[in-house]
Amino acid sequence: DQQVKQNSPSLSVQEGRISILNCDYTNSMFDYFLWYKKYPAEGPTFLISISSIKDKNEDGRFTVFLNKSAKHLSLHIVPSQPGDSAVYFCAASARGYGGATNKLIFGTGTLLAVQP
Amino acid sequence: DAGITQSPRHKVTETGTPVTLRCHQTENHRYMYWYRQDPGHGLRLIHYSYGVKDTDKGEVSDGYSVSRSKTEDFLLTLESATSSQTSVYFCAISESRVRNNEQFFGPGTRLTVL
Numbered sequence: 001d002q003q004v005k006q007n008s009p010s011l012s013v014q015e016g017r018i019s020i021l022n023c024d025y026t027n028s029m030f031d032y033f034l035w036y037k038k039y040p041a042e043g044p045t046f047l048i049s050i051s052s053i054k055d056k057n058e059d060g061r062f063t064v065f066l067n068k069s070a071k072h073l074s075l076h077i078v079p080s081q082p083g084d085s086a087v088y089f090c091a092a093s094a095r096g097y098g099g100a101t102n103k104l105i106f107g108t109g110t111l112l113a114v115q116p
Numbered sequence: 117d118a119g120i121t122q123s124p125r126h127k128v129t130e131t132g133t134p135v136t137l138r139c140h141q142t143e144n145h146r147y148m149y150w151y152r153q154d155p156g157h158g159l160r161l162i163h164y165s166y167g168v169k170d171t172d173k174g175e176v177s178d179g180y181s182v183s184r185s186k187t188e189d190f191l192l193t194l195e196s197a198t199s200s201q202t203s204v205y206f207c208a209i210s211e212s213r214v215r216n217n218e219q220f221f222g223p224g225t226r227l228t229v230l
Contacts, residue, residue: 006158032217034217034218036221041223041224042223042224043120043206043208043221043222043223043224044159044206044221045221046218046219046220049217049218089158089159091159093217102147102210102211102217102219103149103161103164103174104161104217104219105161106151106158106159106160107158108156108157108158109158
């Protein structure tokens with residue numbers, strides 16, 4: 001039972017355009033959501049997060065939107081750059097699940113390719 | 117970058133042999149985690165630790181054990197390696213919830229079981 005789903009395995013976007021990566025979740029107890037970026041042969045790196053009490057968080061070219069009623073979040077990258085080409089993982093945690101352990105549940109990832 | 121190292125970075129072993137992967141941190145973070153990454157599965161939690169000698173199972177713990185005798189080291193042992201354990205293994209660390217549960221990841225260990 002996958003609690004965090006990324007239904008698009010891959011996405012291709014032209015440089016300068018917007019990239020939109022999507023993530024759906026099923027557990028209404030999740031209270032933090034995070035996006036990680038992963039290049040080949042490297043570990044994932046934290047990109048941006050959002051608390052369930054917010055519906056938007058912005059950091060430079062990256063914005064995460066949270067729609068709690070739809071149990072959906074999305075990551076927008078504007079403008080997209082070739083260096084953004086990587087696998088993006090969505091992750092979530094819940095007080096009941098993570099508690100004091102800070103455990104995260106990850107989606108399966110979306111491979112973003114930004115074409116020059 | 118968070119000070120996390122993993123060793124070895126690459127390993128090829130044979131079915132049935134024991135394998136130990138090491139994660140070392142210099143951040144003095146309380147929580148440490150072992151994940152495996154496989155195509156179509158994303159990152160799945162194997163085991164985690166919430167303090168020295170305090171560990172618990174994740175969602176894919178069968179065939180794995182862990183130990184944490186010091187804050188800085190978290191060992192993952194494959195008791196008898198199988199081909200299904202061929203994967204990329206990542207260690208991660210985190211501190212309190214102040215940073216929104218952010219975890220910092222090591223560079224990974226690519227393990228091949230023949």
